[in-house]
Ligand code: FEO
């Protein structure tokens with residue numbers, strides 16, 4: 103039991119509280135980096151916006167002048183910020199809830215009582231909490247959405263429990279069931295979109311669903327447990343954040359802050375050394391370990407090494423077994439952006455969302471052939487990590503036995519440590535990656551990093567592996583509270599190429615508070631479109647990039663004028679960015695997909711503070727909403 107209630111904290115805040123990054127100890131390296139840091143900031147500190155931007159200026163993309171001149175590709179009138187408890191969309195658009203926390207997927211389950219929470223009996227048969235990444239699949243004539251439930255708010259799921267802390271195994275099971283993934287058929291009727299109750303596709307995947315490990319870690323000593331001596335049969339998927347979709351019609355769900363589910367009941371237990379890099383600590387916010395021995399690392403030290411993967415799910419078969427694809431590495435996975443390269447090999451881009459962690463790319467050995475065998479494409483291939491140079495070029499560094507001195511199973515399980523060995527670039531929390539469907543380029547939201555460039559007790563801050571977080575061109579601001587979007591262009595227009603060039607598509611900022619300098623943001627940020635902490639990101643089929651935020655919504659101080667979290671659209675060609683939607687107070691806008699006919703856009707609202715969407719007196723419910731044009735024209 104925690105002595106202070108931390109259930110209200112976001113995952114990032116909780117992680118920061120429990121896993122403060124260590125300071126570095128090598129004094130000489132610190133001095134060397136500090137000097138280069140001053141040199142870089144010296145340019146930024148010269149004052150004028152032109153100079154400030156000029157230091158990264160050749161890396162910045164299109165200008166606002168070009169943007170103004172370009173014919174608008176935006177089919178909406180941009181909206182103002184909001185600070186209230188509901189959603190706003192542009193004139194001529196409307197929104198309605200599609201699926202709320204606790205809605206029944208089967209007629210045998212009843213909807214949640216929004217004031218009492220959910221019963222254990224219903225908890226694995228209803229729409230889970232805190233919706234996140236999602237994808238829509240057309241299967242036969244059906245439209246099927248697979249969607250993540252990243253985490254739960256203990257208090258609203260366990261209203262009887264003091265501060266929401268589980269009091270029994272039954273309480274733990276409720277929390278376990280309300281997370282994971284929902285697969286559900288959806289259909290549009292006279293009253294809008296709704297879940298097709300009892301569809302054969304409907305399914306809940308949660309913290310106890312049987313799944314398989316495949317790839318280099320499968321069968322390794324590192325992942326064997328007493329319950330699974332073969333090291334291939336695992337249970338559950340955890341902290342499912344962003345998502346991805348393969349060309350062969352499967353869903354990729356990404357395990358992010360998996361560390362928070364594994365704790366120790368034994369104060370004497372010495373935590374294995376590899377835990378530190380992933381932030382696995384004795385005390386958790388869910389207390390699973392107190393009632394469910396599988397989550398007690400003092401009894402099952404390998405169990406947390408079976409989480410932190412990309413998991414492949416076949417949405418067309420509710421009885422299929424999800425597969426953890428360990429070749430894609432074990433990190434705090436944000437999403438998995440899949441693209442088929444020119445030669446048919448499958449490329450998956452992935453961010454590791456923690457301060458100072460890295461950006462990854464997987465390239466399959468085999469090629470994708472429509473209708474062919476795809477079972478090994480995500481098992482056999484090469485994992486790379488990104489190194490960004492200050493000159494606007496970069497390199498994907500292969501993680502091999504030769505480059506890391508680690509065996510293949512060790513690289514798959516201790517991926518962060520492997521990436522540190524090859525000298526990857528520490529990033530400002532890589533969130534979603536999105537690949538442009540109409541140009542050979544990819545984007546990653548670097549949401550923020552309050553410790554970038556920070557010196558504490560004379561030492562430069564590092565990630566949990568000791569890699570220093572000095573400012574660099576791709577992560578150019580100290581104490582970066584606004585975030586940026588980096589974009590790269592694979593050499594030879596080939597996503598498998600190990601070389602790339604890059605620029606910053608946008609550097610978020612606040613031009614109302616900072617009249618010039620780097621914190622005002624890049625030239626495509628203005629007082630009418632400003633935001634902070636870009637996180638979710640998806641391209642639509644026309645090549646517009648949609649940006650969702652998960653940031654500071656106080657609308658005060660450094661964030662004055664930025665309002666609630668929001669969704670914006672960006673034009674990759676002109677750099678222009680416009681605000682399309684604002685979420686309810688306290689919420690994050692995350693997850694985006696489209697109906698088969700592209701006349702509906704589905705967006706997720708996670709962790710609203712206010713009684714959204716049911717109104718006053720009701721509990722806040724994480725919800726997927728359907729957004730349409732009043733004239734039913736295309737929206738993506
Ligand atoms: Fe689950 Fe990094 O957001």
Ligand code: CA
Nearest residue numbers: 343533637638
């Ligand atoms: Ca996210």
Ligand code: CA
Nearest residue numbers: 533549637652
């Ligand atoms: Ca986030």
